[in-house]
Amino acid sequence: MLFEDTTPAGLPCQRWRGLAGLLVLIYSASALRHHLFLLRELVKRDFQGRYAGSLLGFVWSFVQPLWLLLLFTFVFSTVLKIKIVDAGNPGGHFAPYLFSGLLPWIAVQEGVLRSSTSITDNSVLVKKLRFPAEILVVAVVLAALLHEAIAATVFLVVLAALGDLAWGGLPMLLLALPLQVLFTLGLGLLLGAVQVFFRDTAQLLTMLFTGWFYLTPIVYSLGSVPPRLRSWIELNPLTPLVGLYRQAFLSGRIGLVPGTAGLAASAVVLLCAGFWLFRRLKIAFVDEI
Secondary structure, X not given: OOOOOOOOOOOOOHHHHOOXXXXXXXXXXXXXXXXXXXXXXXXXXXXXXXXXXXXXXXXHHHHHHHHHHHHHHHHHHHHOOOEOOEOOEOOOEHXXXXXXXXXXXXXXXXXXXXXXXXXXXXXXXXXXXXXXXXXHHHHHHHHHHHHHHHHHHHHHHHHHHHOOOOHHHHHHHHHHHHHHHHHHHHHHHHHHHHHHHOOOHHHHHHHHHHHHHHOOOOXXXXXXXXXXXXXXXXXXXXXXXXXXXXXXXXHXXXXXXXXXXXXXXXXXXXXXXXXXXXXXXXXXXXXXX
């Protein structure tokens, strides 16, 4: 069975506790490689199911972000004439500034919220013998990333058409995306396992994400935060993630934003903790769902 306990019985538990998260992570990644076909089918099912029965089908994946961009441009740039000029937005245009911050936020939020209910929503699959329950969380996170990629493609096309695209910063996405996926997957595994035993988790998360949104510099710049509060906003791991996205799309510069190391550390810790807790609790999933 995937992720079954392989700890040698004769070794003291103390020798394994310190390395438990890392060992589980390495073994889990290796085991998941044997289920790539299943993972692909789950992501495909999620993507197709979202637009099942609609006339335009997956075209909505392109229409929706384009519509948001048009709305943001009209409201914030034409009507309110809001400008934010900082290192991450040298052009000062608020609509691209806002959208570049929303891209990672929506992907993380969707990935975590849907991961938290992925086990309970797929109880029929989880109850099947030898079904790798972890793959349900991975599929949800990758599906959210796929939708983000479509929205980012639309964003790139619009920026290029307007002449505002900073091509030089795009390689920063090669750093931002893996950190985002690791962070989201770690949280998703933790909360997906907890939700099986505490069914109020998903409802609580919805409330927490509302507050988390306003504690992340998405609709405002970090420089506009009062100095006495700025250090708290900088502790938010999504603050550097949003900064990396804005550097990639808007600033055109290559370089780490403040807090990137903290984001990387939190992503790795969450991923190890998520796989470890999921592995420890999944043996009781069948009895609870």
